[in-house]
Amino acid sequence: MQTAEIRRRFLEHFEKRGHTVVPSASLVSPDPSLLFTVAGMVPFIPYLTGREPAPYPRATSVQKCVRTLDIEEVGKTTRHGTFFQMNGNFSFGDYFKEGAIEAAWSLITTPVDEGGLGIPTEKIWVTVYLDDDEAAEAWARISGLPEERIQRLGKDSNYWSTGAAGPAGPCSEIFYDRGPEYGPDGGPLVDEAGDRFLEFWNLVFMQYERGDGEGKEFPILGELPKKNIDTGMGMERVAFLLQGVDNMYEIDEVAPVLHRAAELAGIRYGADHDADVRLRVVADHVRSALMIIGDGVTPGNEGRGYILRRLLRRAVRSMRLLGVDGAVLPTLLPVSRDAMSPSYPDLATDFERISSVAYAEEEAFARTLTAGTALLDTAVTQLKQAGTPQLPGAQAFQLHDTYGFPIDLTLEMAAEQGVSVDEAGFRALMTEQRDRARADARAKRSGGVDVSRFSELLAQHGPTDWRAYETLRTESR
Ligand code: ATP
Ligand code: MG
Ligand code: MG
Ligand code: MG
Numbered sequence: 001m002q003t004a005e006i007r008r009r010f011l012e013h014f015e016k017r018g019h020t021v022v023p024s025a026s027l028v029s030p031d032p033s034l035l036f037t038v039a040g041m042v043p044f045i046p047y048l049t050g051r052e053p054a055p056y057p058r059a060t061s062v063q064k065c066v067r068t069l070d071i072e073e074v075g076k077t078t079r080h081g082t083f084f085q086m087n088g089n090f091s092f093g094d095y096f097k098e099g100a101i102e103a104a105w106s107l108i109t110t111p112v113d114e115g116g117l118g119i120p121t122e123k124i125w126v127t128v129y130l131d132d133d134e135a136a137e138a139w140a141r142i143s144g145l146p147e148e149r150i151q152r153l154g155k156d157s158n159y160w161s162t163g164a165a166g167p168a169g170p171c172s173e174i175f176y177d178r179g180p181e182y183g184p185d186g187g188p189l190v191d192e193a194g195d196r197f198l199e200f201w202n203l204v205f206m207q208y209e210r211g212d213g214e215g216k217e218f219p220i221l222g223e224l225p226k227k228n229i230d231t232g233m234g235m236e237r238v239a240f241l242l243q244g245v246d247n248m249y250e251i252d253e254v255a256p257v258l259h260r261a262a263e264l265a266g267i268r269y270g271a272d273h274d275a276d277v278r279l280r281v282v283a284d285h286v287r288s289a290l291m292i293i294g295d296g297v298t299p300g301n302e303g304r305g306y307i308l309r310r311l312l313r314r315a316v317r318s319m320r321l322l323g324v325d326g327a328v329l330p331t332l333l334p335v336s337r338d339a340m341s342p343s344y345p346d347l348a349t350d351f352e353r354i355s356s357v358a359y360a361e362e363e364a365f366a367r368t369l370t371a372g373t374a375l376l377d378t379a380v381t382q383l384k385q386a387g388t389p390q391l392p393g394a395q396a397f398q399l400h401d402t403y404g405f406p407i408d409l410t411l412e413m414a415a416e417q418g419v420s421v422d423e424a425g426f427r428a429l430m431t432e433q434r435d436r437a438r439a440d441a442r443a444k445r446s447g448g449v450d451v452s453r454f455s456e457l458l459a460q461h462g463p464t465d466w467r468a469y470e471t472l473r474t475e476s477r
Contacts, residue, residue: 001112001242003085003253004342006235007062009115010087013107014060019089022061027083027295028304035304036066036292040088041204041230047092048206048228049166054092062087062235064291068307075280078240078247079198081254082311083288085235093226097172098138100203100229104174105143108201117242123177125149125187125197129158129170135205139172151189155216160204160230167224169207173199176241198241201233249280253339258283260335265322278318282332285315290336293354294347299361310406312361317369317409329362330355365404372403376410380417389418393425400426401433 011021025043027036034042040063047054063086073080089103108124110116126145128135130152139150153173161168175188175197183196191197206228211219236248243251249258261282262269269279289311292304299309312329319328333355341348379395391414399405405413407426414421 001117001239003235003239003251006117006238006242007085007087007343009117010107010233010235011060011062012115014058014089014103017058017103019058019060020056022059024062024064024085027064027066027292028297035307036068037063038065038067039063040065040086040232041090044090044092044230048090048230049162050226057092057094059090059092060088061090064295066288066292066307071310074284075249075277077194079194079234079237081236081248081284081288083284083291084248087233087235087238089229089231091229093228096207096227096229097135097203097205098142100205100231101135101138101172102142104201104203104231104233108174109143117238119176119241121145125151125175125177126172127151127153127158127175127188128172130154132158132170132172132205135170135172149187151187153189159216160206161210161218165210165212165218167206167208167228168210168218168220169205169227171205172203174201174203175199178241198237199234200237200241202231204230204232206230247280249283253343254283254287256339257286257332257336260332261319261322261328264324264328264331265319267322275322278322282315282318282322282328285311285318286329286332287336287340289315289358290333290340290347290354291344293357294344294350298357306406309361310408312358313365313404313406313409314412316362316365320369327359327362327366329358333358368403368405372399372405373413375399375403376405376413377417380414380419383419389420391419391421393422393427393429396421396423396426397429397433400430 015021022043025037029035029037030043031045037043040061041048043061043063044054044059046052064083065086066083068082070080071082074082089100091099106116108117108119109121110118112118121143124143124145126139126143126149128139128150136150136152139145140147158171158173159168160171173188178196178198180196183191183193188194188197188199207224209221209224211221213219236251236254239251239253240246240248245251245255248254258269258279261279265275265279267275269276289308292308292311297304297308299305299312301309315332316328334351337347337351337354347354375395376391376399379391383389383391391410396407396410399410400407407423411421411423
């Protein structure tokens with residue numbers, strides 16, 4: 001089943017059940033505390049927290065998401081993309097646990113020729129929170145799953161809250177058993193890597209009001225007067241299961257880029273593990289960059305722009321490592337556009353703008369990549385000879401400042417050669433540079449007048465450290 005068809009079926013299923021179909025919000029998060037939209041619930045935060053009345057009791061969406069926190073997993077696990085689509089259904093004080101479980105179960109197990117996803121029931125396992133008997137009983141009643149396939153998991157995986165006082169509650173997750181060739185029996189409870197039992201849908205039951213607390217330790221103040229449902233089904237995960245391929249980088253929306261990259265490199269996908277990981281990284285990052293630029297972001301040194309830059313540069317460098325030296329985006333980006341535009345037609349009409357942003361970034365990187373790599377290689381050789389395998393912060397700073405190497409790229413390249421980086425030293429130099437720039441700007445602007453108002457503004461809106469935004473609002477990881 002093609003990804004676009006899964007999307008269609010999902011939305012139709014929930015529309016028939018009285019949900020208003022809401023278009024995806026931008027990847028640029030509508031919630032100012034996040035850089036990117038990281039989950040389907042983000043655009044609905046005002047309704048879920050009760051800050052604003054919901055304009056409809058039920059909603060459904062296919063939300064574009066970016067999770068930079070997952071970047072290191074990409075290509076190595078079967079299931080983590082930096083960009084992915086979360087299919088969701090939401091209830092704002094309307095139906096609750098039973099309704100959410102029933103609707104999910106029915107979509108998953110209804111046969112394909114009757115409009116469902118046709119997943120065999122014997123493949124399905126679910127988890128509920130430790131003391132959530134209500135959810136466990138609802139699952140048993142609605143699905144008829146045997147008791148051992150309804151497992152109980154603790155706070156780390158099956159409890160959701162915003163991270164601060166406000167709504168909180170237990171989750172229930174749905175898993176697909178890929179079979180004994182992917183790991184031992186025993187369900188999600190024992191399969192921590194998630195290779196055999198693949199999580200594909202998370203149902204969040206916003207049931208309680210929580211107080212202040214550290215991490216997962218917080219008091220429950222009572223039941224919410226209006227209980228909400230927030231669910232997220234990973235489109236790519238369902239697609240890879242239903243398309244009979246091995247991972248999310250091989251689905252219809254991603255694979256064409258992967259195969260074109262292999263062709264460019266003159267290699268066969270599936271022949272070598274490390275090369276396969278690189279090809280999957282390329283396919284993932286090219287698609288994410290396409291979608292992020294599509295939503296108006298341009299490469300830069302901070303915030304979203306920095307993440308976009310990192311994705312593009314990581315894709316380009318991965319192709320270098322596969323032996324391709326020339327420009328790769330003019331070949332790969334149009335392939336990604338063609339794979340994505342059936343669901344996102346704007347990518348096609350807007351492609352001239354999108355591609356010129358991407359190609360300019362690749363050109364800028366190409367100008368410094370070779371020289372920067374040579375500098376790093378020389379430094380690494382010297383460090384190893386001296387028996388001090390840590391790259392000084394000053395050199396990481398030079399790579400950043402003169403050669404445009406994002407710090408993560410330096411970290412990654414150094415680690416490949418068994419060398420660490422003095423990150424604290426690097427950050428201190430970055431701060432120094434930033435302070436200097438601010439002082440210069442102040443000196444230019446002031447002309448002897450009181451500039452305290454400007455520094456206040458700068459403090460409020462000034463250069464942001466993108467790392468601060470990496471925290472997910474959902475704690476149900
Ligand atoms: P995992 O444990 O596999 O990292 P998660 O628990 O962090 O997933 P949730 O926050 O529960 O994920 O998000 C809801 C659903 O979104 C997941 O069940 C999954 O299907 C999908 N999803 C989450 N992160 C990704 C990702 N990086 N790439 C693709 N799909 C994802
Ligand atoms: Mg989850
Ligand atoms: Mg999880
Ligand atoms: Mg996760």
